[in-house]
Amino acid sequence: MAKTKKPAGKTNQGNVVASSSATPSQQRGGKRKLVSQELENEVPQSTQSRREPMEEEDETNPYHVHIWKSGSLNDFKKDLQVQFFNEKIKGIGDRKEAFICEREITDHEFRPFGIIQRFEALGWEAALKCYDGEKTSMYMDPIQEWMASLEVTWGKSLKNMSLKGYANGKTVIMSGATLKQIAKFDSRPSAGYTYPNADLLFKRPDRHPEWPNMLVELFEPGKGGQMVRDDLKLPVRLMLLFVVQNVMPRRGDKKGIRKWEIPILYSLMTGRLKVSFTHLVMMNIWEARNSKGKKIIPHCRLITALLKKNGVFDMYNKATERDISPFTLKNLSKFKWELSTTERYLKLEQKDTGKKLRALKPDARVLEPGESDEAFSDDNAMGMNDELDEEGENEIDMEAEAGIGMISWVHTEPRGAYITSRGIGDEMAKVIQQARTPDWSDFPGFAQVIYDQNTHHRELNRLESQRIQEMLTSLLDRSGRPTSDTL
Incomplete structure (x- = not known):
């Protein structure tokens, strides 16, 4: 029986297949293979050292049907590469x-x-x-x-x-x-x-x-x-x-x-x-x-x-x-993340773990002097049945100051404590913001965090030194040390 020739580049289903028109004459003569290397940036070896791909031919078939068993597709002849790739995609269903x-x-x-x-x-x-x-x-x-x-x-x-x-x-x-x-x-x-x-x-x-x-x-x-x-x-x-x-x-x-x-x-x-x-x-x-x-x-x-x-x-x-x-x-719900909001915060709860990520809304209003922020462990933040352990690890604060772009991925204290490694107060936030250099916004994200952490630590040291100095002064005054009024 004579073999019927199909239109070049198409199968009965309309998928691309190997054909003489699918591969222009300018294509390469030799081939290279991506060979495993220990060193970064090293160009793969030539084809002389590559391993031969595993291919089978069905000898009972007069047309010798080729089958891709293993190895890299790039190691086969060009026409077989096109054929095997299309067969791989077709096999998905x-x-x-x-x-x-x-x-x-x-x-x-x-x-x-x-x-x-x-x-x-x-x-x-x-x-x-x-x-x-x-x-x-x-x-x-x-x-x-x-x-x-x-x-x-x-x-x-x-x-x-x-x-x-x-x-x-x-x-x-x-x-x-x-x-x-x-x-x-x-x-x-x-x-x-x-x-x-x-x-x-x-x-x-x-x-x-x-x-x-x-x-x-x-x-x-x-x-x-x-x-x-x-x-x-x-x-x-x-x-x-x-x-x-x-x-x-x-x-x-x-x-x-x-x-x-x-x-x-x-x-x-x-x-x-x-x-x-x-x-x-x-x-x-x-x-x-x-x-x-x-x-x-x-x-x-x-x-x-x-x-x-x-x-x-x-x-x-x-x-x-x-x-x-x-x-x-909203698309995060497909991946078991649930979004909720409060007056000042966006919160994402991971449903498998019950833990939450929390971020300050970009348009959140500035707190009035002396006004407390939202409690991290309130019902809206944590859910009615969630229990917060003493380190507050059920909720993570991805704190972003509105309009500034500082991002701190840190655990937060459940009660809004003042200055700890898990959170900062309004006064400290103001000090950190004022200490930033004009090119701070050009720093990589991790460098911004490190810069702000250094400012935070310097200010903590300054406050501690000030507290100690005030304490010593008070003790000396109570012990009868002469003051400027008696000199």
């Missing part, structure tokens, strides 16, 4: 579930909780926006065609990495430079961004010298061995939602934490490790394409923006409806 779309984060709603400031401190604020101009639609065919045809160029270092793919007959390159034409990604170049390789990023991030400190910083005391979100400190647990949504999008078990998410969370929470966001995007896309087990296409809205900029879309592109509406505080 509901194809659109493979397309992971970022969500635009509502700035004014999450800024009081310090989320936005931590992205800004790393120069990652552009990661919280979307640039495809879409509100309800996603274009799966050109995105999948581009992903299936991807090839990588490493350059002299990982900083020069770029991805090249083809869609609707056009060549589209993703690199740090082309992404920055879309938005101001990595906006703090003076921070000295790093560019980890695949081994350090995905396979063995626990080899990073800061790994023990990361676990201490992110997890509750004594936790971290199971790598589950229930063991995360509460502010970190909230931040994980934004990492999974916009930084390193993924599907799968949201109760578990992936190892590669630990350094990213550590970067956002402390500012001590600065990784290029554009590098994370490209590495995540490349890893998702080449891994047989990762049946996803991440960063779909950023890919769409890049394809649009290169004139890929035309009137024949079929749109798929998708909920890509902005992400708001």
